[in-house]
Amino acid sequence: MITGQQLINGQWVQGEAGQYQAVNPATAAFIEPVMSYASKAQVQQAVAAAAAAAPVFAATTLKQRAEFLELCAEEIMALGDALPERVAQETGYPKARAEGERARTVNQLRLFASSIRSGEYLNIRIDTALPDRQPLPRPDLRYTNQPIGPVVVFGASNFPLAFSVAGGDTAAALAAGCPVIVKGHNSHPGTCELVAHALHKAVQKSSLPAGVFSLIMGAGREVGAELVVAPEVKAVGFTGSLAGGMALFQLANNRPEPIPVFAEMGSVNPVVLLPEALEQNAEAIAAGFVGSLTLGVGQFCVNPGVAVAIQSPALDRFCRAASAALAKVPAGVMLNEGIAAAYQKGTAHLSAQTGVELVGSGEAVGDKAGFCTQAKLFKVTAEAFLANPHLQEEVFGHVSVLVSCADQAQLLAVVRALKGQLTGTVQATAAELATQTELISLLRQKVGRLVVNNFPTGVEVCDAMMHGGPFPAATDARFTSVGTASIARFVRPICFQNYPPELLPPELQNANPWRVPRLVNGVKTSAAVDA
Amino acid sequence: MITGQQLINGQWVQGEAGQYQAVNPATAAFIEPVMSYASKAQVQQAVAAAAAAAPVFAATTLKQRAEFLELCAEEIMALGDALPERVAQETGYPKARAEGERARTVNQLRLFASSIRSGEYLNIRIDTALPDRQPLPRPDLRYTNQPIGPVVVFGASNFPLAFSVAGGDTAAALAAGCPVIVKGHNSHPGTCELVAHALHKAVQKSSLPAGVFSLIMGAGREVGAELVVAPEVKAVGFTGSLAGGMALFQLANNRPEPIPVFAEMGSVNPVVLLPEALEQNAEAIAAGFVGSLTLGVGQFCVNPGVAVAIQSPALDRFCRAASAALAKVPAGVMLNEGIAAAYQKGTAHLSAQTGVELVGSGEAVGDKAGFCTQAKLFKVTAEAFLANPHLQEEVFGHVSVLVSCADQAQLLAVVRALKGQLTGTVQATAAELATQTELISLLRQKVGRLVVNNFPTGVEVCDAMMHGGPFPAATDARFTSVGTASIARFVRPICFQNYPPELLPPELQNANPWRVPRLVNGVKTSAAVDA
Incomplete structure (x- = not known):
């Protein structure tokens, strides 16, 4: 049924600008049939x-x-x-x-x-x-939306x-x-x-x-x-x-x-982990976070690429639980060779930045076929994060950077330094959220969707969805x-x-x-x- | 009461980047007091x-x-x-x-x-x-508009x-x-x-x-x-x-x-004069057109800078009536020296284009004080208009160009050649409008406001107003x-x-x-x- 043709003005026609074949990323093998490219x-x-x-x-x-x-x-x-x-x-x-x-x-x-x-x-x-x-009549005026064109x-x-x-x-x-x-x-x-x-x-x-x-x-x-x-x-x-x-x-x-x-x-979709919530639920939050991070091999615009939290024993618990959960995540097939290569390069680049430590990894790729990669969670101090804009760049895939802050002021400084985002997530108790007015005000200026005690992946198609946000999202x-x-x-x-x-x-x-x-x-x- | 200062963060302060005075365009005299410019x-x-x-x-x-x-x-x-x-x-x-x-x-x-x-x-x-x-729960989602920022x-x-x-x-x-x-x-x-x-x-x-x-x-x-x-x-x-x-x-x-x-x-706000309407009402349409053209010395974004019609005895009647009405329009004071100079240059440039003839003028400036100019109505054939994009450029002020077409096909060609406009106006009988589906379709693609048997000047501030339109409007x-x-x-x-x-x-x-x-x-x- 697949012919490799273009659909132009209701006609299926052979593309005039060359041929190629799709590749199965799970095997790296070409897929039949031969496809074509359109000419100018x-x-x-x-x-x-x-x-x-x-x-x-x-x-x-x-x-x-x-x-x-x-x-x-x-x-x-x-x-x-x-x-x-x-x-x-x-x-x-x-x-x-x-x-x-x-x-x-x-x-x-x-x-x-x-x-x-x-x-x-x-x-x-x-x-x-x-x-x-008086002084002038008003004419009849009727306003409607019409299509913008092709x-x-x-x-x-x-x-x-x-x-x-x-x-x-x-x-x-x-x-x-x-x-x-x-x-x-x-x-x-x-x-x-x-x-x-x-x-x-x-x-x-x-x-x-x-x-x-x-x-x-x-x-x-x-x-x-x-x-x-x-x-x-x-x-x-x-x-x-x-x-x-x-x-x-x-x-x-x-x-x-x-x-x-x-x-x-796309964006890095920051997830802010507030202290009381971590204190009460570090392990459950870690499980949810790793689930969101690794869903679909992390290949989502709303994948959580940055987490922000204040240092505490509860945050250490979060890291241990996240690391344990991540260790069970199989290496994943990425969408194509270019995306897998960009992921390898991006994670290598991240891990080479000053102050970046590895918190945990998914299962190794081993001898799996195709364009497979391993999930990663890194950690960095707020000072290092604030000093290095590269750490805010999205690496497409199942990798995230946890920014560890000394205190609330530093947490706000990290959020203030973030660029525009599709989503911002806060894990918080009701009491914490009620008092974090500056954090919420900052996030409202930066994000298109503000998520509380959920994770950002899962974009509902409905009337109330906002999938977009301030530049560069x-x-x-x-x-x-x-x-x-x-x-x-x-x-x-x-x-x-x-x-x-x-x-x-x-x-x-x-x-x-x-x-x-x-x-x-x-x-x-x-x-x-x-x- | 006027101090010449800037209002910055609730303080009235002297501008640090120089001084100037406003000019009364009716007399070319400076107006007190001395004003200031803000620094970086x-x-x-x-x-x-x-x-x-x-x-x-x-x-x-x-x-x-x-x-x-x-x-x-x-x-x-x-x-x-x-x-x-x-x-x-x-x-x-x-x-x-x-x-x-x-x-x-x-x-x-x-x-x-x-x-x-x-x-x-x-x-x-x-x-x-x-x-x-099933298969997944839907979270509670609530969408609202918020201010974009400064x-x-x-x-x-x-x-x-x-x-x-x-x-x-x-x-x-x-x-x-x-x-x-x-x-x-x-x-x-x-x-x-x-x-x-x-x-x-x-x-x-x-x-x-x-x-x-x-x-x-x-x-x-x-x-x-x-x-x-x-x-x-x-x-x-x-x-x-x-x-x-x-x-x-x-x-x-x-x-x-x-x-x-x-x-x-801004734009040239084309006014299309259809034959039956001209036949029935050439004189009244001419009076309305000249009124719209010269209102406020023509210094409106929605000033009618182009009219389009098919040659006919009725169009000749329109021209005679417009010329007569225009002859009674006093020379008008423009907003500033630059605008008056641009008007003089623009009208001179228009009149120098191939095929452009003068239909009529307002009263001469004579020895009037200040930045006064004379209203103008030019005429050009559709061939000349289609061959010369300069004739579509807005000249800010009380000047318009009537494009005279050989037939309906040429009228449509002229409308098709127009760029995006704030408004498009049609003077037509009910019967004409009902049959001009291609003209209406073309205008709907080009304008923000489609006016029938009114003129474009007069922008009502209301819920139903659209003041905007396709580029370059x-x-x-x-x-x-x-x-x-x-x-x-x-x-x-x-x-x-x-x-x-x-x-x-x-x-x-x-x-x-x-x-x-x-x-x-x-x-x-x-x-x-x-x-």
Whole structure:
């Protein structure tokens, strides 16, 4: 079923810019079949098709788009076992994890369908005409959100389904009514192609223009750059490294017409362990921490890469328990050779920094096949941490650094020195939390999600999720890339002034046939407007 | 009462970087007293004060901030006649216009007060815990908007009150809970100082930290650049020229931590005159068009700088009527010498382009004092317009270019060639509008506000206003800079996970004491959450 082709304007075509094969990271063996890379000309065809599709797709109703998203979910499930099997082959993930991620992906599509049906995201505001107002009359003004235009989505390596071809960025952009061109991740091209087949079928069955969805694969950064600088493209979604995200961000800002790049670039997700909580629960906290650190071989944006605590006998207990728990963690297969090599280099670099000591390690790699690495927990003093910005750099994988502080003032100094983060976690008793107002105030300035007595891994796809945060966690702290609020990245407002009532989009008409919640003359209501 | 000082961290201090005097554009005479410019060190003091104030201001309640905004309005009114008199002196505007703009400014502050009281802008989303969910439990997740941090606001020349010290950007940022540092416009420094006195009093009476509001004046671009690159600053609001806005945008994107710049940079606001409407109403449309073109000497972001129509006898009638109306428009005083000179240069440049003809002019300047200019209406063929991008460049002031098309296809080609715009206007009969689906689709892709059978001038401050649009009208089409929705520029979401209920901010607590509308488990409600 996998052909190695690109999906461009509804046609499956051989890429014109070379061939390659995916690699099974658990065995380092090539996977069949031979895949292809798109040429510049093919990128332009995909972009032109998306631009042509944009006004037609923008004119679909909320119901039509909701049904299309549900069909996408259905077609993904209809791929059957071939999909989780290919995911497992291409990522080294257990098949159960692949199945779980598939469930998350189709639920995400269905959640967006249900969310846009309500029309809440349109943020409709109506101020009716006041023809007799003095000194000047007020015209009729009606504000709604509309799609921003064609969106380019860069798939992430670590979520081959949920942050890839039909992942969160794509679901949000399609829900908004924006055509999507996915630049698939080269670590899982077969997975990309399978999912693109499903979306292609959904586009066809929904009688949407072919340009609503295209899949492009490319070597190196050229194809991605071509997509981001194409004048027809109006926004970019990206999940990946700081270097990759910033390269796209700068490209996009230096276009003749700058466009928004929503890049989620990961972080070290500090976990602050407060003294009373450690005193009462050092062992349980250590177990939870090591579980979060090593889940999925630590290959998560929200992996806890830094822990912060005050020296104490309880902290020593935490270290002993963490070390013991870590010792039982098997060496893990990483997503690809490059990620495994970066992990080896990153952990070697960490351990070579002044003052860094090893607290514990997972099981050794031994003679395991494929791109395996060993989990690590390091420790460093607050002085050394504050003196060395390298210790704040994310090493992608199952490694963390515990920063040991002399006292509360030093703990606050460490938190104050942290850059922007996706998440910040506090392990605390209720009494501790109530008195730590400065710590909470600092964390609120630095993080997108503030977690108490949980761990940061596990990003719920729901209305209330914020997955983003101050730079360098993301390029724009004002938006989430997970959950229904993420649709805001791909819409922009338009205001209709004195527009003929019968020509207004249905959601703006007085009758409000879809019962969309609207702010009418300052009052939120789903009722019709009395004419 | 005007001292020429800066307001930094609640202190009125002499600027350390030189002196200057404002100029009355109606007479070209200097205005007393001598004003001062801030030094780099003074800029840093203002920034440090804003950063120190940020967490304290962020912790104020909606009610406290609403009362503070209302007090700002009250204190501005308490300045009495001195304010509109100084505005008139510094801008050349009639005192009545200054009074009207004052009313708009205080109403804007009061509208934000009323808007934030509802808590709607917090966009609160609550997904309650599902401890028994399989395969994994869901933690309690609560999402709200919080202030982004200190905001720098650049005052505009043309709205010395409504887009200046206590204008829309400042009102939105303060409403959001962000400290504001205003870089005042050098064309109206006395006005800036008077309004800053009012805000300073409101800060004191509200017992807010002094750093919540500072006013800085500076020569050239250095002070503005210092403010934008200061690490403590988290967002920028700007209204002005494309060159000025883009300089700040690039500075902000090249910071180690990029920050959002919301720059509203004006546009040519095309007015499309459809044939039937012209046939029925050429004279009335011409009168309305010339009124919009020459209002306030054309010194508005939404001034209609381009009109587009198909050649016809009715269009000739429009031209004759416009020419006759224009001939009665007195030469107008522009805001400053630079703006008047740019207008002279811009209109001379326009008239020198291939194919450009003069349709009509306002009264000649003659021996009028001050920075006076003459209104102009030019005409050009669609071929010439399409061949020459200079004809799309905004010339700030009372000048417009009518693009005359051979047919409907050429009219669409002209609209297709337009860049992003704040507004697009169509003069049409109901029957015409119903059949012009391609024109409307094109305009929806290009504009922030779509106006039918009105003219673009007159930007209502209300919930439903969108004042912004695709580049180059603004740096980010996803936000408005006028109306209550503009607060979204200065907030960012944060999600509280598994947070102790009693420590949550009141608006996130189950009881919902302020009756804020919230999305609770997918349903919008102002009710409490059943625990």
